[in-house]
Amino acid sequence: MSRPLRDTRAARKLFAGRALVAGVLVFLLFSVIAARLAWLQIVNHEHFATLSDQNRIRLVPVPPTRGQIFDRKGVLLAGNLASFHLEITPEQVGSHAQMEALLEQLKTLIELSDSEINRFRRLLRRSPRYNGVPLRFNLTEDEMARVAINQFRLPGVDIRNDLTRTYPLGTHMAHVVGYVGRIDEQELARLDPAEYSGSSHIGKIGVEKSYEDVLRGKVGYQQVETNAQGRVIRVLESTPPTAGRNVYLTIDSRVQRVAELALSEANFNGAIVAIDPRNGELIAMASNPSYDPNPFVNGIDAKSYKALNTSPDRPLYNRALRGMYPPGSTIKPFMGLAGLAYNAVDRYSSIFCGGYFQLPGQDHKFRDWRRGGHGRTDLDRAITESCDVYFYDLALELGIDRIGAFLGQFGFGKPTGIDLRNEKSGLLPSQDWKRRTYNQAWFPGDTVSVGIGQGYLLVTPLQLASATATLAMGGRRFQPRIVHALEDPALRRITELPAVALPSVAAPDRRIFEWVTAFMTHVVHSERGTAFRAVGKFSAYRIAGKTGTAQVFTVGQNERYDASRLKDELLDHALFMAFAPADAPRIAVAVIAENGGHGGSVAAPLAKKVMDAYLLPTNAAGAPAGASPPP
Structure with a gap:
């Protein structure tokens, strides 16, 4: 049986159709690719070029x-x-x-x-x-x-x-x-x-x-x-x-080191602040104990930080800027100025101090530090010998409103405005403050306590130094500051920062500052003065100062203060404020020695070391020539 012949014509036609379809598909695919390339390389060239660069350029x-x-x-x-x-x-x-x-x-x-x-x-x-x-x-x-x-x-x-x-x-x-x-x-x-x-x-x-x-x-x-x-x-x-x-x-590191060593060698926690009263620049601001800042730079280990943070001595705490203490008798010169400014007293008026003060109609006795009293006492003797009874009486005469208004002009009760952060404001109490804080009325006894720097009144060492500088300048005030100048390292150009003047203390007669300054020099240079034995006998220049002793806890009405029976942390704080030279002040100092006991014997010599370092010429060893011997 013979095979049928192949239809070559039909085969060619079928192949041609298939080839045409394949060609069309290939054309369409290449068209899609070309369109995509055009979209990538032409339409969005800038976008993808940037992405490409970012993949290799950072x-x-x-x-x-x-x-x-x-x-x-x-x-x-x-x-x-x-x-x-x-x-x-x-x-x-x-x-x-x-x-x-x-x-x-x-x-x-x-x-x-x-x-x-x-x-x-x-x-x-x-x-x-x-x-x-x-x-x-x-x-x-x-x-x-x-x-x-x-x-x-x-x-x-x-x-x-x-x-x-x-x-x-x-x-x-x-x-x-x-x-x-x-x-x-x-x-x-x-x-x-x-x-x-x-x-x-x-x-x-x-x-x-x-x-x-x-x-x-x-x-x-x-x-x-x-x-x-x-x-x-x-x-x-x-x-x-x-x-x-x-x-x-503004700090002089040599004077600063003297201040730090004075506190550490005396073995007291506390602070020393020294200011140039002529412009508000800080000369020294020491807080003891201190710490090494280097381990903090790249992360201090947990054990070391815990030891610093939990230490009862609180080395991380800046006492000069944030510590708040009763000013004790260092407030008395300011109280005396208030009495003179409001004509509550004059420089010659006197009272009898029998060792205690009583409010009318009350049995409670506000005692003087000298049990037998000071006898007939005027403002000069009250400041020189630190008579408490005189200032109890003066505070009651002035009243808390006038006390607050006058002390506020010296910067008490608010931050000084120093160019450092986290400054505490202290506490200048008032009737409204006590009502807001304790929901209680203000009592005459509260005013009496404020009169000798106790009670609710609290100050920082920086505030006390700034107020002392204001007193030294006859009521002229300058904002404390820590930075003296800025330098452009490229141009080596130094720009000094100007002093910032603050509103002066209002006073009807500027002579009241001269009178109080004279009384403060008696504190140091008169044999009756509370700082004479420790400081005045050894000074090569005139100092106007005031000692202070601030109670840490209250002694009972019929009890006597016996330091030998108290724990160290319950001992009185020792304070001293001063400026020198008294007739042309160049430095004002405030000292707080926690639980130091007596301002005259403890705090005043510390201040004297700082003033010596700043005011006296130095010998070859770098120590002040003619510096006072230890008390």
Whole structure:
């Protein structure tokens, strides 16, 4: 049987149809590809070119050099040292699991504490993934070598060189200068990222915090080209950072050291504040005990911080700025001025002091420190011998409203306005204050207690020094300040800050300041004065001062104060305020020695050491020539 012949014509027709369909499909596919290429390369060229560049070009912040802090004479108080730190860029590491594995691997190379790792994880949550996050600061040469050798196994890990803050004088001036520390989670949430890009530290307290905007500088940027591993190949463009300005304090570090040593060698917690009454500049502001700020820079360990924070001596507490104490008898010159200003007394009017004072119709006795009393006493003798009864009587005559109005003019009861943060305001009580605070009426006995610096009245050492400076200047006031000048490090140009005058104390006769000043010189230079034995006998210049002893607890009506039977923390505070030279004041000082007992024998000699250091010429050893011998 023969086969049918193949229909070649039909076969060719079928092939041609199929080829046509295939050709159309190929054409359509190439048209889609061409359209897509045109959309990518023409329509959206700029967008994708930018993405491509960002894949190989990064904008890296360059932190500025932090300004340095000097004392008035150029002694370095806070500077910068070259150091190396380890940081990790999250986007180069990968997932969370890979990051944890990397941290475990780093633990085998360098020592990493739990606090460092926990802080790193907190910053990791807040930082962009393309920014490096610091993990460990101040790497040793050995640690850098171990990381460098293994760096090919450590994706995203880099060692950066930078400057770390250092405080070369350690505990000296720690409460004034303060310290910087790592930016914490709360600070990171509120800070402007543009201002702190690339920065890991910020001022925490003291001048470092109060002048953060001045010291910080302005961040710069580098546009860098990187390889596939994120390593920098070259810098394409650079905007240099602007260094922070240097800060010169009003403090004389030599006088400051004398103040600090005076307190520590006498073994008293407390504060000494010295001010130039002519312009409000602080000469010294010491708080004892102190602490070393250096461990705080890159994170103090938990054990050391707990020891500082729980110490009963409270070394982290700035007593000069935040401590609030009854002023005791140091308030009496101001009370005397109030009495003269309101014509409640004159310089010659007197009362009889029999050792106690009683309110009309009451049995309670407000006792004088001298059990037998002072006899017939005028304002001169009342200040010189510190007669309590005179000022009980004067306070009752004035009333709390007039006392508050007059003392308020010296800055009591409100912050002085010093250029440091976290200043306490003290307490200048009033009838309204007691009603708001205790829901009680103001009693005459409350006024009597205020008259000798007890009761509700509280002052800070800074307030007392500022008020003393105002008295020294005959009622003229200047705002206390800690910074003397700012320096542009690039131009080496120093700009001094002007003194800030405050409203003067209102007085009908300016001679009242001269009278009270004369009475205060009797405190120191008269044999009847409460500071004569400890200070006046050894002074090479005239001092106007007032001793003070402030009760820590109340002695019962029929009991006697016996220091030998009390615990140290219940002993009276010792205070002294003074200015010198009395006829042309250049320094005003306030001293508080906690639980020191007597202002004349304890606090006054401490103030004398500070005034000697400032006013007397120094010998070759640096000690004041003619300094007073110990009492």
